Amino acid sequence: MPKVVDHEERRRELAAAVWRVITRDGVANVSMRTVAAESGWSSGALRHYFATRDELLAFACQQVLARVTERITALNPQGEPHEVVRVLLLETMPIDTERHVEASITFAFLALGLGDPKLAAVQRQILVGMSGLCLNLISHLLPMESRERQVSLARRLNAVVDGLSVHILASHLTPAEAVSELDAHLADLPT
Amino acid sequence: MPKVVDHEERRRELAAAVWRVITRDGVANVSMRTVAAESGWSSGALRHYFATRDELLAFACQQVLARVTERITALNPQGEPHEVVRVLLLETMPIDTERHVEASITFAFLALGLGDPKLAAVQRQILVGMSGLCLNLISHLLPMESRERQVSLARRLNAVVDGLSVHILASHLTPAEAVSELDAHLADLPT
């Protein structure tokens, strides 16, 4: 057998190059060539692991989801329920450089794939996962509320988190302002 | 003097063509040529009114802002304060076809111009206008609250509206679900 490389590992490495290109030059500048140059490989080598550009983009998007969910599940927060919810949700918001990269990529893909069904599936995973997390958190935080009320508050929490994230990304809020607003929202939840 | 056309009017007509291209093929497919074909003019004619592609995009984005603000200021809602707030905010959300087009364009530009300073200025106008509207509404709705509390609640209202809008655009919520969640949020505001 000839030299064989770990395909999955190589694909992750190439996805990281996609992230760097997106954060530096914007999602519009992601091409086979730019990603190849960024990763240090030739375009032909890139094509061994991703047949088309759409495939490359979809994988890069999925990798963001994988990283965030892995970080969240690895996290095992202790302490007061409000604090637990806070820590978990902050894991998804662009409050530092690493998370800012992830969030900007997520939103770039969301806007880019408003019509592309290939990417829409990945987006769906992200949104469903996020809303599921919110519903879990709310139901643990407010177990006495009715189910409909829980669903409503979870939807709203989801909207607050994503809305604040968008406003950070657009430089309309600072991370500190957004975090304190999330805190205020959690504090205002019905007891 | 030769034949002279209303430049502003022509530019609005071409911006409308940009919108159609965006909603049909996505923002990535906006080029001088596609917009020219969509508008029925030649690419040379297009270039008379917009020297560069960036200029065309920035104007198309500004037109969205102009249309929404015009609609809001033209609106003179009567009745209960909560209802007034509701009607004004719904004017900005993608709850029907026309507003869906506007919101998806706004959001597409937001993602597209995360690094482009030309478009960032237009986005800034939109975000500042929106947050100013929210602060006005909150301060009229809850005049007795402290200023800091008003600012906080306005920020949160802004995040809820934008978050729900994003979730509609991503087909994660139906317009009806989002509207009822906005209603629930308004109902939950401190008295």
Added chain:
DNA sequence: TCTTTTATAACACGACCGTGCGATGATCGG
């Protein structure tokens, strides 16, 4: 009618794009 100015059209250029394809290098079982 002629001139001048504007609107529109048509085309050319260089750059980049996605993608297919053949050549080359590396690595192992035989």
Added chain:
DNA sequence: CCGATCATCGCACGGTCGTGTTATAAAAGA
């Protein structure tokens, strides 16, 4: 040591892009 096979490379094709430049049509004042 030798072919079989995977990894990698480089290039070439057709297409689209943004953007100039130039030519033509139209219309209004002289």
